[in-house]
Amino acid sequence: MSAMSEAQAGRPRPPLRHRLAERGVDGTLVLLLPAVVVVAGLFVYPFVYGVSISFEPEHGGPFANYTDFFSDPYLSGSILKTLALALPVSVASIVIAAPIAFQARRDFRGRRAITLVLMLPLTFGSILIAQGMQRFFAPFGWANLALEALGLPQGSFLYNYTGTFIATLLTTLPFSFLLMMGFFGGIDRTLENAAATLGASRAARFWRVVLPLAMPGILTAFMLALVESFAVFPSAILVGQPDNATHVLTLPIYQAASQRSDYTAAAAIAIIMTVIELAILGIMVLVRGRLYRGPAGGGKG
Amino acid sequence: MTATTTSLASARSRDGAPGLRGAPGLRGTLSRVTLTAVITWFAALCFVVVLLGVFVSVLVTSFATHWGGTWWPDGLTLDWYRQAIDTPGLARSIVTTFEVGLAVVALALLFGVPAGYVLARRQFPGKSAVMLVMLLPVILPPMTYAVQLAAMMYRIGLGGSLLAVILVNLVPTLPLVILITVPFVEQISPDIESAAKVFGAGHLQLFGRVLVPLLVPGVVAAGILSLVRVLGSFELTFFVSSADTQTLVVTIFGKLSDPGGVSASLTAAMTVFYMVIALIGLAVSLRFSNPAQAFTGAAR
Known part of the structure; x- marks a missing residue:
């Protein structure tokens, strides 16, 4: 900075406009303004507003909303219940989706069809899935009829933990699949072939070449699945047991906001949820930084 | 020489779908690989069947006059619409x-x-x-x-x-x-x-x-x-x-x-x-x- 001003000492300083333009600030940035204003006003500000009202409870001291939440084991227990749902869902969706995404990373006939079918739950949303499940997994629904026809014992899939688990898996798994398929598609097969040429066995190629290259994708998909399933809401009510086994973190938010109109308490719980989710994302960024981050392409150079 | 090895290697890896759990040695590779592929695609098939079943359930319900504990409703109608x-x-x-x-x-x-x-x-x-x-x-x-x-x-x-x-x-x-x-x-x-x-x-x-x-x-x-x-x-x-x-x-x-x-x-x-x-x-x-x-x- 001082060297620059010394060099310019003899000459008049160029106008501010030019100096800003050199750093990339000019009239074109005005195009960015509306979007920034909308996101600042409707996303950043509500967050700040939410934090501020959470410290203005309807009764009690400034921390009453938070102490209420953490001193009531039924309320604070919802964090563990959410984890008990979100962790297995995320693990299951990665364990099932990763091999499929890995097999599907190359183009083959039917890849588009599979992608389309897996897009359906993301397009239709969790309400429609819960609605279909109420029939499909009912004691007299197709799932139990099929189990009966196969001579297997019937299952109870609705209005309990299993119901919400299945509903969440049905949306989380396609999400993880599409994410990982994109990541795995970037892994060049010539790297594997090069390892084979150098004498690596199939196992060695998988553990020492393919897996390290795929790991960032798997980790990202897992953490995002965790964040998404952490906010499970309608299916916990519609196909779960909302007062007990699937009393997840979003339900106290819903009860406070919609049933008691106590937005300060609802905001406090939403902030607790946000902090947990940001922590998950933070861990993801940290761990990803420690993984292999070089090129996954095998091109020249 | 290098070119032939490379093409051989790529030909080899092309003939079987890549399995997630590779088998040591090339002998048993084919059977192992097809097994992982079969399990993978079976899981995918089950998932797709459940998924479509869930959506089709909604569709069939919307046309059903009455649907008890059977595979298909008693009759179809447009009344609900x-x-x-x-x-x-x-x-x-x-x-x-x-x-x-x-x-x-x-x-x-x-x-x-x-x-x-x-x-x-x-x-x-x-x-x-x-x-x-x-x-x-x-x-x-x-x-x-x-x-x-x-x-x-x-x-x-x-x-x-x-x-x-x-x-x-x-x-x-x-x-x-x-x-x-x-x-x-x-x-x-x-x-x-x-x-x-x-x-x-x-x-x-x-x-x-x-x-x-x-x-x-x-x-x-x-x-x-x-x-x-x-x-x-x-x-x-x-x-x-x-x-x-x-x-x-x-x-x-x-x-x-x-x-x-x-x-x-x-x-x-x-x-x-x-x-x-x-x-x-x-x-x-x-x-x-x-x-x-x-x-x-x-x-x-």
């Missing part, structure tokens, strides 16, 4: 769904495409901060900010209004449009813009006659994908809407969560309206781009 159309509020919420969807998409494109252009082309101080703020609404689930946003809307007197529903849905949609626009802009060579400037095009001409025509596929893709997502968006609308500004999904949730409510078949008929709208959107967007982007683009 007739009743659904006559249900007070349903027509209203279909109209609202379209009003909200179109308004949100129009605003998101209007604000998002220029912003996506700048983010794709320019380097400026604070760019990474802007990108982060744009990413968060797409990555964080709506439940993390839905209630605070609703509280703010009620505080400023917009609670329950159509405008509030539109504004609230703009939060995840606008960043989504930006994220879809950026790669489309990056595909357009800056040389084209320079050439237009050399030939004397002003800013407006450059935008209207050069960039917009080139960006049309991206804009259409972004628009349809965000429309499909707005149609299915539940949490944000749920907390801020009132009885006459409900979208279709919120109305359906209301019917589903009311234990003594209307029959399952009637609700299913309402849902099929929504399914058809969403399917048309998905089919149209497939013609223009890879819609998977809309759901996973954020993480790339």
